[in-house]
Amino acid sequence: MLLGLLREMELTEFADMATRIDREGGYREEASFQSVGGTATFSIVLNPGGKAASVPAAPELKKEQEILQRSRTLLEEGKPLRDLELPAEDARRLRGFQFLSAKPLLLVINLDEADVPAVGASVERAAEKTGLSAFLAHAATRAVALCATIELEISRLEGADAAAFLADLGLSESGLDRVIRASYDLLGYMSFFTVGEDECRAWSIARGTPAQAGAGEIHSDIERGFIRAEVVAYDALVSRGSMAECRHHGEVRLEGKDYVVQDGDIINFRFAT
DSSP states (O other): OEEEEEEESOOTTSGGGOSOOOHHHHHHHHHHHHHHHHHHHHHHHHSGGGSOOSSOOOHHHHHHHHHHHHHHHHHHTTOOGGGOOOOHHHHHHHHTTOOGGGSOEEEEEEEOGGGHHHHTTOHHHHHHHHTOTTGGGSTTEEEEEEOHHHHHHHHTSOHHHHHHHHHHTTOSSOHHHHHHHHHHHHHTEEEEEEEOSSOEEEEEEETTOBHHHHHHHHOHHHHHTEEEEEEEOHHHHHHHSSHHHHHHTTOOEEEOTTOBOOTTOEEEEEEOO
């Protein structure tokens, strides 16, 4: 994933940075840099040594070259590779080349402190203000609006004081938390939890992961010996206060290996050794 920081504030105390903010120009330059690097790679892969291939390509290599040819055409049109809608298998073939413009993009819009009351955490209002609404319509592209000055102040406060400070600004969570959430969403990730007497831990998995594969994130032995998963929703555990209370109220479920893990699930895996 790529993370880009967009300055939406005038720094008049620095003479060389007091000029008009050129958002579109800056991102055209960045997109051009990514495209040039990608096009150079295509030239090497599709035409090694500057000569046409004398031996017919194997079926797998031919399919790869077809995808690369489509990708090069897209770059030459000035579009990022993340706009290329590919089936999962074709995306896997392209992933090994590590093209920058194929990676998901998260823009962090750094607002001026004076704009926070009007914009808040609304990405829509921030995008409208910065003129980036059309840009954010691209595939695999998201944005988060925050004010770095305020984030610095929050980092210096204790928990209760930080929460009160955020509430005064009309915000429910810090910019850092929103960046983490947006990153997970953009990458298609989520978390489930394991809870014990000595440790509580979050495990990151791809959305749509079945319970048995999720168990494998903890240990391969748990995945191989998977029997059942004891599952309780996060909100239920917080409301009841303990797993024992959740069991008492019938909120702990037994799920099989094909159960699709949900974001925030608390899971205890039963497995054979």
